[in-house]
Amino acid sequence: MNEQLEQKTKDILKQVFGFNGFRGTQEPIIKNLLEGNDTFVIMPTGAGKSLCYQLPAMVLPGTAIVISPLIALMKNQVDQLQALGINARFLNSTLSKTEARIVKKETIEQKVKLLYVAPESLTKEETVEFLLKANISFIAVDEAHCISEWGHDFRPEYRRIKSIVQQLGEHPIIALTATATPKVQIDIQKNLNMEAASLYMSSFNRTNLYYEVRAKQDIKKQLIRFVKEQKGKSGIVYCLSRKKVEEIAEFLRVNDINAAPYHAGLESATRVGNQDGFLNENIDVIVATIAFGMGIDKPDVRFVVHYDVPKSLEGYYQETGRAGRDGIDSRCLMFFSHNDISKLDKFNKDKPIQERDNARLLLQEITSFAESAVCRRVQLLHYFGEEFSKDDCDNCDNCKHPTEPYEGKDCVELVLKTVMATEKRFGMLHLVDVIKGTPTEYVLSYKHDKLDLYGKGNTETEDFWRSVIRQTMLAGLLGKDIENIGVIKITKKGTDFLKEPRSLTLFKNHDFDNLKKEDEEIDSTPIEATAYDEKLYAMLKALRKNVAKHENLPPYVIFQEVSVEEMATIYPCTIEELTTITGVGKGKATKFGADFVRLIAQYVEDNDIITAADVTIKTTANKSKHKVFIIQQIDKKLELEEVAESLKMSMDGLLDEIEHIVSSGTKLNLDYYMDQVLDDEKQEEILDFFLNDESGDVEAALEEEYLEDYSEDEIRLMRIKFLSMYAN
Numbered sequence: 001m002n003e004q005l006e007q008k009t010k011d012i013l014k015q016v017f018g019f020n021g022f023r024g025t026q027e028p029i030i031k032n033l034l035e036g037n038d039t040f041v042i043m044p045t046g047a048g049k050s051l052c053y054q055l056p057a058m059v060l061p062g063t064a065i066v067i068s069p070l071i072a073l074m075k076n077q078v079d080q081l082q083a084l085g086i087n088a089r090f091l092n093s094t095l096s097k098t099e100a101r102i103v104k105k106e107t108i109e110q111k112v113k114l115l116y117v118a119p120e121s122l123t124k125e126e127t128v129e130f131l132l133k134a135n136i137s138f139i140a141v142d143e144a145h146c147i148s149e150w151g152h153d154f155r156p157e158y159r160r161i162k163s164i165v166q167q168l169g170e171h172p173i174i175a176l177t178a179t180a181t182p183k184v185q186i187d188i189q190k191n192l193n194m195e196a197a198s199l200y201m202s203s204f205n206r207t208n209l210y211y212e213v214r215a216k217q218d219i220k221k222q223l224i225r226f227v228k229e230q231k232g233k234s235g236i237v238y239c240l241s242r243k244k245v246e247e248i249a250e251f252l253r254v255n256d257i258n259a260a261p262y263h264a265g266l267e268s269a270t271r272v273g274n275q276d277g278f279l280n281e282n283i284d285v286i287v288a289t290i291a292f293g294m295g296i297d298k299p300d301v302r303f304v305v306h307y308d309v310p311k312s313l314e315g316y317y318q319e320t321g322r323a324g325r326d327g328i329d330s331r332c333l334m335f336f337s338h339n340d341i342s343k344l345d346k347f348n349k350d351k352p353i354q355e356r357d358n359a360r361l362l363l364q365e366i367t368s369f370a371e372s373a374v375c376r377r378v379q380l381l382h383y384f385g386e387e388f389s390k391d392d393c394d395n396c397d398n399c400k401h402p403t404e405p406y407e408g409k410d411c412v413e414l415v416l417k418t419v420m421a422t423e424k425r426f427g428m429l430h431l432v433d434v435i436k437g438t439p440t441e442y443v444l445s446y447k448h449d450k451l452d453l454y455g456k457g458n459t460e461t462e463d464f465w466r467s468v469i470r471q472t473m474l475a476g477l478l479g480k481d482i483e484n485i486g487v488i489k490i491t492k493k494g495t496d497f498l499k500e501p502r503s504l505t506l507f508k509n510h511d512f513d514n515l516k517k518e519d520e521e522i523d524s525t526p527i528e529a530t531a532y533d534e535k536l537y538a539m540l541k542a543l544r545k546n547v548a549k550h551e552n553l554p555p556y557v558i559f560q561e562v563s564v565e566e567m568a569t570i571y572p573c574t575i576e577e578l579t580t581i582t583g584v585g586k587g588k589a590t591k592f593g594a595d596f597v598r599l600i601a602q603y604v605e606d607n608d609i610i611t612a613a614d615v616t617i618k619t620t621a622n623k624s625k626h627k628v629f630i631i632q633q634i635d636k637k638l639e640l641e642e643v644a645e646s647l648k649m650s651m652d653g654l655l656d657e658i659e660h661i662v663s664s665g666t667k668l669n670l671d672y673y674m675d676q677v678l679d680d681e682k683q684e685e686i687l688d689f690f691l692n693d694e695s696g697d698v699e700a701a702l703e704e705e706y707l708e709d710y711s712e713d714e715i716r717l718m719r720i721k722f723l724s725m726y727a728n
């Protein structure tokens, strides 16, 4: 890609979208598409797929065609783009003839940068005729898994995309989805004729989601307490049946929570009304069957509760994935009971055998997930075939409150030997029977009761052994046999272990049926204290709601949650300053900013606030995740050790972040801290070095003999001070 194009891309990212940098793999994806190549993107919900086609659409001449399955979502996206000052339109059955004609005319005149088309409109002959007259830059197929019967959301019309795209001539295609098991992935590529496309697959880790499972006991009390902890925040409570949805919505309402139900059995006007109320922040909590959430794209859902157990781990991942799309910390809470599992199992009783067995396996997965004391992230990501170390989590109940660990070396060895001795042809239940020494029909017929290790584990319960087997799988020593569903086989790592058994820490499962009373109280880990000015934040939210109402748009289209939080942290008082806020580009700042900066300026004056905005000058580098928090804490003159601790960082890590902040142009006043650490004279001495040394390196300073009494931290701190004083 040439330099000019690259610069243009970066400029649009900042000026139109208001982002300071790309996220994850967005940059290479966009580059690949701009170079005219077919591109296949698999990225979890909330990771930022839309930008991968919206930005190139702005860079390239002509119109990008976006195929997207949900009409509600389409309007939503187009509203968001228009709020950014982008000429985006949609073409679907909700438009009148005249409206459609205008959209087509503007597209042919090349005024439209992005045209969203519903698959059923696309397949109409008149649409194809019209598209042949347009100057198409590329074609984006969003939610591309809808093309596959193996996915969870198959749409027959998606099957016809291929032939239509072919009629439109040679255009690069970008396909995007948040779920693609290998089967679905192949299906998508085949059905879009893009086998040669470059594949960009990101991790499924949603770092900002806190996962938690609790026993379904005293559930109503627990639910109320949980929802009240998040006062005024948006959340979804999922229930299995329509009846339960109605009941719980009513229950929340009588407890002063602003809740409403949503399910397919409601009258359409009520349903739409409740959904809009949720989008517009007139309703805080939606109680719904799992159908809810597919059609909406609300970025600031702060919690998702599974009142009833979900049907599969993939479903759980999708549903919890609707929380925190904006990247801000959000909570996912599941209530688990064996009773729910039996209920779900009963639903399956009329299905054909194969289907029923599969459904049962899915329920086993979710049961193990719930009962396991292993990091939730490790388990979820393992399910999607990703390896992940629990050391990188610290954001789930099992990491925050670990159960007692035990040495698992001997147990794991016994499990692996049993898999070998039974010739790697059996599933979990059979293996447990052999280890426990249970003489079932199968065990006897295979003569497994004659094995040396038969009954070797009879002092422990069946649950215990199931948990060991699961953890052995999570450790990668055992794997699933892809061809034979349910069969467990040993991996290379497993055979290596058998040759040389080593220490392995395992955790006892949660026992949800026999909870001790006191356990109930512990688990209400509040997410880190807020870093922003809560009073101003509330005022800004109220203003946003007003503006939104006036513009007839959902509030987050005006400014996203992240942006509002950041405003309440660094107090931008001019339109210029406002554009430094994440998610606020020139277009948005000019369109909606005036009232906001006026309010902030007034607030700053009324409250005599010396703001970080005095401090923030330019922001070019990536805003790191903790940046705003750190700036504010330093503003409040907090001890750095404390800041580091509340971020669970080392001092070293914190200094890295601070250096980053300062070198991207933000002034930080650390004098209050430095003065405790070093007296004036000493500070001068180090400062002198940086004033005179060309390299300005910490390493160079450390090598100076006359500075040898100073620690690395002290030198780094002085360098930060130096940069703040002179470089900014």
Ligand code: ADP
Binding pocket: 019, 020, 021, 022, 023, 026, 043, 044, 045, 046, 047, 048, 049, 050, 051, 297, 299, 325, 326, 560, 582, 583
């Ligand atoms: P997906 O389609 O993958 O679920 P979206 O495209 O809806 O995700 O994006 C999720 C959120 O991430 C949106 O609120 C969007 O504004 C934000 N976002 C996307 N790219 C960036 C970026 N480079 N920097 C900051 N925020 C971003």
Ligand code: MG
Binding pocket: 049, 050
């Ligand atoms: Mg999307």
Ligand code: ZN
Binding pocket: 375, 376, 377, 378, 390, 393, 394, 395, 396, 397, 398, 399
């Ligand atoms: Zn964890």
